[in-house]
Each structure stands twice: as structure tokens, then as C-alpha cells.
Amino acid sequence: MTRRPHKTLSDEDRVLWSLVARTAVPLRGRALPPAETPGPAAGVPPPPVPVSAAPAASAPAKPLPPPPRHLDRPTLDKLAKGRLPIEARVDLHGMTQDEAYSLLFSFLHRAHAAGLRYVLVITGKGSSSGGDGVLRRSVPGWLATSAFRMFVSSHEHAARHHGGAGALYVRLRKVR
Template sequence: MSGRSEKSLSEEDRVLWSLVARSAKPLKGRAAVELPPEPPMTMEQAMAEKVVTTPPAPTKAKPKQTVTQSFDAPTHDKLAKGRLPIEGRVDLHGLTQEEAYSLLLSFLNRAYAGGVRYVLVITGKGSSSGGEGVLRRAVPAWLATPPFRILVSSHDHAARNHGGAGALYVRLRRHPVQRP
């Protein structure tokens, strides 16, 4: 046993665990365990909630005016060759856009608070029917929105050994409390 009690889980950890638990499939010959429904959020809790959990609605009317934030070549090469450590990774496979958005935002908030500098975000390459994946297109757009801009310094496509077109390297901003 790890010695951790159930009461030590934060709200973000419980949300993450419920996402994982819903995606699990029972072993052959065993019945699925029914999870108790999550208690409804009170009005006070909803008002106190500071994290936006829904992705911004896509707008097709205005052209892209955001400059793609990418790494300089030496930094990208160091990440690809393992000379710069990737201190965290999150896999968004199989999640809906809303689930992926909230998981990515909470993951990046925790990483930023922990002083992590480089993380790997795995989006997947999308369907095999020739279409580009929804998350593969959406995540770079999300990283340019205000909730993420305060955390993310830059991002770029990962090297082949880290997932290639189905993953992104993300450089987080330095935490103001920590000094290099």
C-alpha cells in the first residue's frame, strides 16, 4: 500500500480518475462495476470554479492572425535527441474535445506550478480514413487562447521518436517564484 488516503485526492485528481475509470473495460467474464454518479455542483461551487472547462467555440469567419509559436532549431533538436528533458506528458487519445480541453488545462496548470519547463502533449494522428484528427487540429489553436497563453511560451510538433505529427512539444513559461 502506498499509505495515501482517499481524502488526499484533489478535485483535479478525482476528475482525472473518473475519466480513466469510465474508459476502462471489464475483463472477460466479469461484470462491470457501476460508478456512483458524481454529486451535482452547488451554485457556490460553480461560482467559485475559476477554470474554464469547455473549449472555445471554433470561429470560421475570421482568418488566422496568430503567429505560430515554434521553437528555435537548436532547442527542437535538443528535445528530439533527449538532451533537454521532457518533464511531463499527457495523452489525450480517446477523449472528447471538452474532456481533452479540461485535462490539458489542468495538466499545464499543475506543470507550471511545479516549475516544469518542457512537456509532451500527445494528441494522436486522427482517423485512418485520411482525415486529420480533431484534437490534432484543436490543441494548437487552444494553446493560442488566453487561458493557455499565460502558461505556454511556445509549442512545436514533436520529433518522430516522440510521436511525430501526433504529438506536440510545449515549453511552459518560467514560474515567477522560481529563479533559474
């Protein structure tokens, strides 16, 4: 197995990592490392300071869309019976969480930009004995985060012939 080259984290990834790292508990007998505060990226100059004495009026921030909810029963039945087309699919089998997250984000971004409405995300059921797969547990949580809210309207486990509990139907938001 070959190692992939080390990539630097984006500011968004760094914030997400710091949120996850706060929930981690150090091993017994180990000290907690000092908290790392996300700062500006190296080599990037700080933004210019406005010269005017009046405070700058910031543009009103767009509110995030509501979090994804479950698909309604009629739509779920139509997808399961093939009366609504699944316009694209992505298979996350055998990937690490980082690889799967990146691929899922870029896939949903491209599908949303292309105006697709229903896609299938295959996570697999996992191979751990007696437990669920990591991606099977993680992907629904990812779809509920603010990073995916711009694309995802709703999601639900797929019908058995589409992968059952190892796959998800995802309805994407309409492009405005």
C-alpha cells in the same frame, strides 16, 4: 457506455461556448435559438456597491503575455535528440474535446506551478479516414488562447520517436 453527470459551466467556459456558438449555422429549415447572455451564477449574491461618492480606482489590469510561438530550431533539435529532458507528458488519446481540454489545462497548470519547462502533449493522429484527428487540429489552437497564455511559451510538433505529428513539445513559461 455510461453517461457522466451534468456539470454546470463556469463563467469562463460559458463565454468560450458563446463565442463558439456564434459561429454555428443552424440546419436547413431550423430557426436560430435566442442568444443566451451570460449572467451571474444562480445563488451567488451580486457584489456590494461602494458607498463613497468618488469612483473607485480599479487596479491596472496585467497585460496578457504574448501568444505562444514556435520553438526555435536548436531547442527543437535538443528535445528530439534527448539532450533536453521532457519533464512530463500527458496522453489525450480517446478523449472527447471537453475532457481533453480540461485535462490539458489542469496538466499545464500543475506543470507550470511545479516549475517544469518542457512537456510532451500526445494528441494522436486521429482515426478518421483521410482527415486529421480532432484533437490533433484543436490542441495547437487551444494553446494559443488566452487561457493557456499564462503557461505556454511555445510549442511545436514532436520528433518522430516522440509521436511525430501526433504529439507536441510544449515549452512552459518560467514561474515568476
